[in-house]
Amino acid sequence: KNQVEQSPQSLIILEGKNCTLQCNYTVSPFSNLRWYKQDTGRGPVSLTIMTFSENTKSNGRYTATLDADTKQSSLHITASQLSDSASYICVVSASKGETTDSWGKLQFGAGTQVVVTP
Amino acid sequence: DSGVTQTPKHLITATGQRVTLRCSPRSGDLSVYWYQQSLDQGLQFLIQYYNGEERAKGNILERFSAQQFPDLHSELNLSSLELGDSALYFCASSAQGHYGYTFGSGTRLTVV
Numbered sequence: 001k002n003q004v005e006q007s008p009q010s011l012i013i014l015e016g017k018n019c020t021l022q023c024n025y026t027v028s029p030f031s032n033l034r035w036y037k038q039d040t041g042r043g044p045v046s047l048t049i050m051t052f053s054e055n056t057k058s059n060g061r062y063t064a065t066l067d068a069d070t071k072q073s074s075l076h077i078t079a080s081q082l083s084d085s086a087s088y089i090c091v092v093s094a095s096k097g098e099t100t101d102s103w104g105k106l107q108f109g110a111g112t113q114v115v116v117t118p
Numbered sequence: 119d120s121g122v123t124q125t126p127k128h129l130i131t132a133t134g135q136r137v138t139l140r141c142s143p144r145s146g147d148l149s150v151y152w153y154q155q156s157l158d159q160g161l162q163f164l165i166q167y168y169n170g171e172e173r174a175k176g177n178i179l180e181r182f183s184a185q186q187f188p189d190l191h192s193e194l195n196l197s198s199l200e201l202g203d204s205a206l207y208f209c210a211s212s213a214q215g216h217y218g219y220t221f222g223s224g225t226r227l228t229v230v
Binding site: 034036041042043044045046089091106108109110111 | 120122159160161163206208210219220221222223224226
């Protein structure tokens with residue numbers, strides 16, 4: 001069973017509207033959670049990275065939230081644009097003891113495919 | 119430009135053949151990761167190298183192998199290729215103690 005579950009699998013929204021993507025995880029011990037945007041055929045690009053103590057982090061029109069108690073995260077896209085059409089991937093990192101660095105094993109969600117229509 | 123360079127961008131080869139994909143990490147990054155992404159699938163972790171040493175292994179087939187050289191660039195070797203190996207292969211790099219994790223633009227491998 002995947003330790004990172006994303007929902008919905010896909011969604012279609014009208015340009016200018018808002019949307020929220022969900023990520024639930026069971027990864028433990030938790031180190032950090034990242035949201036990536038992946039355009040078709042391109043490499044994923046980091047949007048936000050949050051550690052245990054961070055509840056919210058914004059990057060322009062993208063706002064990520066994290067509830068480490070319930071092991072849930074969301075990515076909110078405000079005033080969507082056509083260029084937001086992409087796959088959004090939630091990635092959770094497990095920590096190696098107190099060494100919370102990139103050696104921690106990453107668990108990838110399957111992604112949410114967002115299509116923004118005019 | 120993410121700073122992670124992958125070559126070639128596209129590769130078409132026949133079944134049974136062997137190919138080598140190359141990745142140059144961002145300047146200063148010691149870790150290199152390889153991922154496979156099949157059509158409409160999520161990223162599948164293959165293998166990680168840190169400063170020339172294998173650090174972690176994922177779902178990497180025995181037909182696949184990788185190495186990281188002293189100059190920190192990495193190569194992924196795929197042999198006895200099958201149709202099902204057609205996919206995007208991504209490389210990512212990171213620095214120790216840094217949460218950042220940067221992906222290259224990928225190599226699209228088509229096996230015919």
